[in-house]
Amino acid sequence: MHLRFPKAWELPESAATPESAYRNRRAILKTLGFGAAALALAPRGVRATTAGFPTRVNPDYRDPALTPTSYEHITSYINFYEFGTDKASPKINANKGWKTEPWTVEIAGLINNPLKIDANDLVAKMGGAEQRVYRLRCVEAWSMVVPWDGFPLAKLIKLADPKPEAKFVTFSTFNPVGAPGYAGPALDWPYLEGLRLDEAMHDLSFIATGIYGKPIPNQNGAPLRLVVPWKYGFKYGKSIVKIDFVAKQPVNTWQAMQAREYGFYANVNPNVDHPRWTQASERVIGAGGPFGTRQKTLMFNGYEAQVAALYKGMDLRKNY
Numbered sequence: 001m002h003l004r005f006p007k008a009w010e011l012p013e014s015a016a017t018p019e020s021a022y023r024n025r026r027a028i029l030k031t032l033g034f035g036a037a038a039l040a041l042a043p044r045g046v047r048a049t050t051a052g053f054p055t056r057v058n059p060d061y062r063d064p065a066l067t068p069t070s071y072e073h074i075t076s077y078i079n080f081y082e083f084g085t086d087k088a089s090p091k092i093n094a095n096k097g098w099k100t101e102p103w104t105v106e107i108a109g110l111i112n113n114p115l116k117i118d119a120n121d122l123v124a125k126m127g128g129a130e131q132r133v134y135r136l137r138c139v140e141a142w143s144m145v146v147p148w149d150g151f152p153l154a155k156l157i158k159l160a161d162p163k164p165e166a167k168f169v170t171f172s173t174f175n176p177v178g179a180p181g182y183a184g185p186a187l188d189w190p191y192l193e194g195l196r197l198d199e200a201m202h203d204l205s206f207i208a209t210g211i212y213g214k215p216i217p218n219q220n221g222a223p224l225r226l227v228v229p230w231k232y233g234f235k236y237g238k239s240i241v242k243i244d245f246v247a248k249q250p251v252n253t254w255q256a257m258q259a260r261e262y263g264f265y266a267n268v269n270p271n272v273d274h275p276r277w278t279q280a281s282e283r284v285i286g287a288g289g290p291f292g293t294r295q296k297t298l299m300f301n302g303y304e305a306q307v308a309a310l311y312k313g314m315d316l317r318k319n320y
């Protein structure tokens with residue numbers, strides 16, 4: 001992995017960092033300076049019932065230049081069309097009795113080890129959860145920084161043991177029709193996303209089970225959701241019930257809805273605008289008042305050094 005950050009930020013791998021530690025850290029940094037910060041940051045244990053908690057901080061994925069967005073913003077400003085098409089409704093509707101524990105996920109398709117497994121058992125099989133801080137950039141031109149807890153997708157793929165014919169992986173969200181809080185038809189359900197197998201195997205690809213060291217809230221995609229930080233947020237399929245290994249490039253939900261605007265790759269690219277708005281900059285949620293401040297968007301959302309090789313020789317304008 002090529003994402004080493006300064007040693008001064010390495011924390012004991014005993015627990016996740018809750019939001020209070022991030023907030024304190026900013027105050028401490030201001031008053032004490034950078035070097036003293038690590039000592040002052042010993043994280044506190046986080047209580048939770050779901051498997052894998054407390055999680056371990058992974059210091060390799062903690063960029064001191066990033067300020068995590070507040071827990072309140074991350075868990076309130078939501079895209080989850082199954083529970084409403086505005087930003088505020090999913091937090092209310094996804095908590096009207098929809099149960100995300102217990103939860104079964106099916107791993108199927110062109111693999112040697114197909115299985116159906118409880119989400120908590122899967123986390124345990126993956127060796128528990130770790131915390132990584134990633135940028136999140138939505139195709140709608142807003143962004144956050146999220147401390148995700150979870151496990152590398154590559155671990156799950158190794159467990160599945162793909163056959164040579166498997167070239168892509170799909171991720172299906174549960175079918176919401178009839179679920180408590182379901183907001184009615186908005187997209188073709190179930191919400192489907194996909195990655196090329198080498199993208200899915202990339203070290204940054206992650207299955208999130210928590211945020212800020214707490215089990216992931218329903219509205220953020222409990223109990224398992226995809227995280228691919230160099231891609232637009234619509235690739236991050238939520239509340240996954242099936243992971244399928246296939247030979248052909250799948251058609252993801254947003255591509256099926258409007259192929260001219262949403263592609264399969266969806267790599268963050270400030271040089272290729274959405275047909276209806278610029279992608280050169282983004283609104284930072286939670287910074288500088290209710291509408292956020294604007295900042296420049298980075299190629300591959302700041303992960304160019306890690307992922308550019310995946311797309312060598314490809315026309316990124318055509319493969320948007």
Ligand code: MTE
Nearest residue numbers: 078079080081138173191220233234236238
């Ligand atoms: N997954 C499902 N099942 N349904 C959705 O509507 N929205 C996507 C993605 N995953 C979506 C989804 C979009 S557009 C984004 S930007 C992210 O989830 C938002 O994740 P967040 O609400 O946790 O920030």
